[in-house]
Amino acid sequence: MSLPAMNDDYLIGFLSELLNIPSPTGRTGDAIDFIARELSQFPGLEIGKTRKGALLVKWQGEKDTLQRAVTAHTDTLGGMVKEIKPNGRLMITRIGGLVLNGVETESCTVFTAQGSSFHGSYMFDRASVHVHGAAVNETQRSESNMEIRLDEKVSDVEGVNALGIQVGDFVAFDPRVVISNGFVRSRFLDDKACVANLVSAIKTISDAGIRPRMTTYFLFSNYEEVGHGASAGLPGEVSELLAVDMAAVGNGQNSDEFHVTICLKDSGGPYHHGFSSRLRRIAEENGITYKTDIYPYYRSDGEAAWQAGADLQVALIGPGVDASHNYERTHIEALRATTQWLIAYLLSDES
Numbered sequence: 084m085s086l087p088a089m090n091d092d093y094l095i096g097f098l099s100e101l102l103n104i105p106s107p108t109g110r111t112g113d114a115i116d117f118i119a120r121e122l123s124q125f126p127g128l129e130i131g132k133t134r135k136g137a138l139l140v141k142w143q144g145e146k147d148t149l150q151r152a153v154t155a156h157t158d159t160l161g162g163m164v165k166e167i168k169p170n171g172r173l174m175i176t177r178i179g180g181l182v183l184n185g186v187e188t189e190s191c192t193v194f195t196a197q198g199s200s201f202h203g204s205y206m207f208d209r210a211s212v213h214v215h216g217a218a219v220n221e222t223q224r225s226e227s228n229m230e231i232r233l234d235e236k237v238s239d240v241e242g243v244n245a246l247g248i249q250v251g252d253f254v255a256f257d258p259r260v261v262i263s264n265g266f267v268r269s270r271f272l273d274d275k276a277c278v279a280n281l282v283s284a285i286k287t288i289s290d291a292g293i294r295p296r297m298t299t300y301f302l303f304s305n306y307e308e309v310g311h312g313a314s315a316g317l318p319g320e321v322s323e324l325l326a327v328d329m330a331a332v333g334n335g336q337n338s339d340e341f342h343v344t345i346c347l348k349d350s351g352g353p354y355h356h357g358f359s360s361r362l363r364r365i366a367e368e369n370g371i372t373y374k375t376d377i378y379p380y381y382r383s384d385g386e387a388a389w390q391a392g393a394d395l396q397v398a399l400i401g402p403g404v405d406a407s408h409n410y411e412r413t414h415i416e417a418l419r420a421t422t423q424w425l426i427a428y429l430l431s432d433e434s
Contacts, residue, residue, distance in 0.1 A: 152302055177226065314390065324393070326399045330344035
């Protein structure tokens with residue numbers, strides 16, 4: 084059977100909205116709620132949250148003989164206030180593998196525990212070349228020499244405290260979403276691009292008036308960037324887990340920005356050979372061109388589930404994303420292929 088047609092404009096529109104909702108690990112509620120509201124328009128979905136705050140969606144399939152799960156993570160890199168400096172600037176501690184020189188001079192927002200938010204920019208503490216000379220270019224960036232310069236008239240600890248900003252407040256960096264000539268460039272395509280793939284696949288199947296072949300759970304996890312996103316929340320009856328996360332693009336990698344990739348091994352070891360082989364057969368039967376790759380500095384939510392003791396088959400696919408954990412970029416062709424592969428998988432039989 085031919086795959087139902089997907090809507091590229093919907094995919095890009097949903098992705099753009101999601102990218103612009105701050106969701107650093109630990110503060111993902113707004114993004115989770117946004118996804119839940121979007122999914123609530125599709126009939127037949129049972130939508131709930133785990134105790135950790137992840138979104139868990141059940142879609143009853145035509146058969147229950149093998150129950151599946153698909154996951155993508157909603158949380159992103161970010162920071163938390165570590166110290167209020169004597170000059171009124173803020174030092175942060177990183178959440179996840181944030182690349183400091185990748186967010187140098189970037190706009191950011193500090194969210195207080197009381198619900199207020201304050202804007203600023205993340206700067207090297209000796210940013211002026213007219214004052215500090217060669218040190219501006221020659222000094223290696225670290226958390227200790229980077230600081231948030233608030234857009235507020237504050238110059239001491241007392242002034243910052245008066246705003247309600249405290250140690251432990253979350254910091255989110257602006258994504259800078261740009262859609263250009265088929266490319267999507269933004270921070271945090273890892274992994275909001277794949278969340279958009281999942282939602283678009285659900286919409287496409289629902290709009291066609293059909294449902295998955297097998298009962299399927301969709302886990303939109305919220306702690307992947309710190310290593311334990313899918314370690315909990317999956318029902319025990321699930322037999323296989325398809326993790327959907329970005330494919331690493333760069334020197335030595337087989338992935339590119341224009342294809343979907345199936346990862347066969349990453350830093351945690353090989354994925355399930357039988358499941359990966361079945362996915363490849365599904366792609367080939369549906370004319371979906373894909374890449375294969377191995378990621379040396381990478382681990383997914385699938386491995387988080389495995390390491391937590393889950394007894395299930397795990398595979399990993401995702402769109403190619405350039406400059407991961409930096410100012411990222413992908414292309415609609417990779418996003419489309421990933422969504423089509425998801426649709427084909429969800430409509431496939433158990434073997």
